[in-house]
Amino acid sequence: MRIRTGIQGFDDIVQGGLIPNRVYIVAGPPGAGKTTFGMHFLVQGAKEGERGLYVSLTEDPRNIIEDMSTFSFNVKRYSLAGLILFVDMGPLSIQYMNAIKNKEMMKSTYAEEIFKKISALVRIKGVKRIVIDSVLTLKYGSGSEEDQNREIARFFRSLKDLKATSLILSEMTDLSNYSPEHYMAHGVVFLHNFLNGNTMTRALQVIKMRGTHHDCDMHKMEISADGIRVFNTKV
Ligand SMILES: Nc1ncnc2c1ncn2[C@@H]1O[C@H](COP(=O)(O)OP(=O)(O)OP(=O)(O)O)[C@@H](O)[C@H]1O
Numbered sequence: 001m002r003i004r005t006g007i008q009g010f011d012d013i014v015q016g017g018l019i020p021n022r023v024y025i026v027a028g029p030p031g032a033g034k035t036t037f038g039m040h041f042l043v044q045g046a047k048e049g050e051r052g053l054y055v056s057l058t059e060d061p062r063n064i065i066e067d068m069s070t071f072s073f074n075v076k077r078y079s080l081a082g083l084i085l086f087v088d089m090g091p092l093s094i095q096y097m098n099a100i101k102n103k104e105m106m107k108s109t110y111a112e113e114i115f116k117k118i119s120a121l122v123r124i125k126g127v128k129r130i131v132i133d134s135v136l137t138l139k140y141g142s143g144s145e146e147d148q149n150r151e152i153a154r155f156f157r158s159l160k161d162l163k164a165t166s167l168i169l170s171e172m173t174d175l176s177n178y179s180p181e182h183y184m185a186h187g188v189v190f191l192h193n194f195l196n197g198n199t200m201t202r203a204l205q206v207i208k209m210r211g212t213h214h215d216c217d218m219h220k221m222e223i224s225a226d227g228i229r230v231f232n233t234k235v
């Protein structure tokens, strides 16, 4: 069984969709379409009666819903119907940033708190699809780079044990610079947005997808009022 993302052209290039109950990374530079990708995934779930969860670590969910309202898929409708839940972890991240600044000890790390919230919603509300936007602030609350990597590894491990499929959105401007989370994830998708002559070109590339046959080429991608569309044409 595969989890369809509902992104036109994407599911076909990964043998029908994502393998369920796994952890995936969707990475890309600013404006590449990461949030839109995540929202397609949740809306598709909602259409199939699967409850989704959008965990926002930096942005107020109200702004995200407003931004997504320019697309034809109706995020607000599914949110009001309780099929897409939004959780704002921004205020907690500020608490952790302040604690670090003041060198205060916290009982648990920021990533642990986020996981607690996610696992409670999976248990209580039966959430099946999770989007975490984004990986950058997950590292708050851990000191050295080594500690941060250990923290992220623990977070990934916990997510993998849930009976839900997770997409972690990741800011990346240098797409040749792999980070530890790329190795930990079951699958990694890069969204490119680069200058080609005088025009910006969008492309989607499946870097890895364990258990799936796929190519690693850059597929032409478009964002329109209907959201993301991926083409078979290579860039
Ligand atoms: N209705 C629309 N029609 C066409 N393109 C749109 C529409 N709405 C948004 N876009 C494009 O989609 C881009 C936004 O994509 P999105 O917010 O998913 O990117 P992101 O990778 O999450 O960005 P960030 O790094 O800022 O979080 C916009 O920058 C814009 O170019």
Ligand SMILES: [Mg+2]
Pocket (backbone or CB within 6 Å): 034, 035, 036, 133
């Ligand atoms: Mg975004």
